[in-house]
Ligand SMILES: O=P(O)(O)O[C@H]1O[C@H](CO)[C@@H](O)[C@H]1O
């Protein structure tokens with residue numbers, strides 16, 4: 001029986017979606033602009049990387065073809081093979097928003113049918129009664145922040161005051177999120193998680209997708225650094241997902257990275273959460289070794305998004321893509337007859353785009369394995385085609401509204 005591994009390269013979009021203008025993202029193109037930056041010499045960083053974007057394995061599987069199908073433009077500095085070795089195409093998101101939960105849920109066969117709630121005010125973003133409730137429930141002396149911010153910038157700005165006053169730093173973005181940053185030791189990690197759990201309940205009626213704990217360490221401005229203990233408290237998906245169907249049929253599920261958090265730990269099987277793309281990739285390989293027939297491994301690699309996309313760091317993003325690419329043959333070598341591997345993304349996060357937020361983009365879709373016939377799968381009208389295809393491949397039937405290819 002077949003096994004499947006699905007890897008979400010968080011934020012690795014491949015060109016503005018048709019409705020990108022509704023999000024201020026017309027013209028955004030995460031992969032295209034990274035390739036362009038590298039080709040123009042703007043992707044160089046001493047000691048890190050240099051020159052055109054080099055992704056030989058992803059390109060061999062069909063990545064450059066997928067990007068070109070999405071945007072109509074070639075990826076700068078990349079020579080395409082005549083015939084890719086994988087199945088390749090791109091996905092269009094039908095859910096509202098451009099955040100991680102909607103992207104992942106739709107990939108898993110559960111597009112989001114409702115509008116998320118957002119904190120739209122740039123300053124004093126949270127309603128006064130919500131702030132009062134957070135303060136009361138957390139027995140806090142108050143909160144800091146209360147605005148739209150980049151998570152690293154706001155720590156630089158407010159961490160010293162946080163340490164002095166004990167007030168956690170609360171902030172948001174264009175996504176449906178309420179994030180709480182606090183010192184992992186001085187405020188306490190468990191206390192931060194508990195505060196997030198309580199806040200999760202408070203924002204449920206506002207249809208806020210996630211409350212995110214952002215613990216950090218350090219004592220002075222130069223030394224503040226977020227730790228790997230980030231934790232997302234999401235609402236559960238609003239309908240059946242591929243994970244639910246697999247779990248109901250007794251299939252083994254291993255999830256790597258923040259998949260557990262994103263699906264509110266529903267049918268997320270054995271959860272493994274190492275820190276950093278490289279460690280998560282190794283964990284995925286190890287999971288594959290012990291995944292039985294019929295099993296499913298679902299992986300999210302978040303560094304692309306959190307370390308490079310939101311930080312608008314094109315050279316760093318390019319280096320992370322190249323590192324992932326270089327590790328791919330080790331995944332291919334572990335696939336057995338009947339297995340399928342898929343690589344996709346949940347939204348864009350163009351590091352050359354204004355601001356620090358996600359971008360509404362198409363996502364590349366690559367599928368490969370010893371028995372996966374290569375070829376164009378074209379434009380997929382919903383990310384949900386992935387769950388539909390994987391459900392069929394794994395013999396549990398089509399899951400969700402997508403169309404299998
Ligand atoms: O700037 P940081 O804290 O990384 O926050 C980013 O991470 C959140 C979740 O991906 C996004 O909504 C964005 O605000």
Ligand SMILES: [Mn+2]
Nearest residue numbers: 010011100346
């Ligand atoms: Mn994401």
Ligand SMILES: [Mn+2]
Nearest residue numbers: 305306310358
């Ligand atoms: Mn993000």
